[in-house]
Amino acid sequence: xxxxxxxxxxxxxxxxxxxxxxxxxxxxxxxxxxxxxxxxxxxxxxxxxxxxxxxxxxxxxxxxxxxxxxxxxxxxxxxxxxxxxxxxxxxxxxxxxxxxxxxxxxxxxxxxxx
Amino acid sequence: xxxxxxxxxxxxxxxxxxxxxxxxxxxxxxxxxxxxxxxxxxxxxxxxxxxxxxxxxxxxxxxxxxxxxxxxxxxxxxxxxxxxxxxxxxxxxxxxxxxxxxxxxxxxxxxxxx
Numbered sequence: 573x574x575x576x577x578x579x580x581x582x583x584x585x586x587x588x589x590x591x592x593x594x595x596x597x598x599x600x601x602x603x604x605x606x607x608x609x610x611x612x613x614x615x616x617x618x619x620x621x622x623x624x625x626x627x628x629x630x631x632x633x634x635x636x637x638x639x640x641x642x643x644x645x646x647x648x649x650x651x652x653x654x655x656x657x658x659x660x661x662x663x664x665x666x667x668x669x670x671x672x673x674x675x676x677x678x679x680x681x682x683x684x685x686x
Numbered sequence: 687x688x689x690x691x692x693x694x695x696x697x698x699x700x701x702x703x704x705x706x707x708x709x710x711x712x713x714x715x716x717x718x719x720x721x722x723x724x725x726x727x728x729x730x731x732x733x734x735x736x737x738x739x740x741x742x743x744x745x746x747x748x749x750x751x752x753x754x755x756x757x758x759x760x761x762x763x764x765x766x767x768x769x770x771x772x773x774x775x776x777x778x779x780x781x782x783x784x785x786x787x788x789x790x791x792x793x794x795x796x797x798x799x800x
Contacts, residue, residue, distance in 0.1 A: 605787060605788075612792070613724075613774055613792070613793045613795075614790070614792050614793070615730075615776065615790040615793075616790075617787040617788070617789070620785070620787055622785075627785045628785060628786075628787055662729065662730065664788075674720050674722075674732050674735055674788070675788055677722075677729045677730040677731075678729060679728070679729040680729050
């Protein structure tokens with residue numbers, strides 16, 4: 573059983589399109605995250621949700637909108653895709669009161685905008 | 687807010703050589719520290735973590751790291767690397783309070799040659 577699963581694994585799309593990436597965790601964690609890894613491998617936090625409530629919203633264009641229908645799911649919707657959005661997007665989860673155990677990461681979604 | 691510096695961008699070693707990857711963090715309060723590894727094309731996996739107690743922590747695959755509080759450092763070591771250790775290594779820190787997320791360094795690429 574995959575602990576944190578993301579779909580799709582690869583996404584190639586044209587500029588201007590709207591796309592979504594889904595994330596689900598079966599660990600019973602109450603906090604979920606989206607990270608963006610750029611071409612230089614730098615990992616930057618985008619959003620964090622705790623029990624469906626947005627708790628972290630870094631400086632990210634408002635074309636990016638996270639949605640958490642329940643605490644096991646955190647989806648990322650991106651409007652009007654741009655070339656600069658090409659990256660690998662990682663979903664992660666943790667248990668807020670046990671954060672020192674670290675995060676569990678999904679396998680990533682490689683987004684390519686052409 | 688906390689930040690992490692990894693001094694080595696790319697390290698090339700021969701098999702059986704010893705490894706030390708530098709990591710320094712910036713934060714005035716108590717932190718928890720992590721090293722993650724990302725094998726080519728894969729997701730992040732936890733190598734080891736420190737949150738209290740013995741500052742020398744041992745992780746998987748023969749890796750260890752030492753927390754030196756006075757130097758704000760958490761360097762990763764391995765006495766003898768193998769070709770299979772070729773990967774990207776990320777140091778990360780999280781503040782021991784509040785809702786701040788896990789913050790990553792920019793990563794160190796390790797290439798082990800036969």
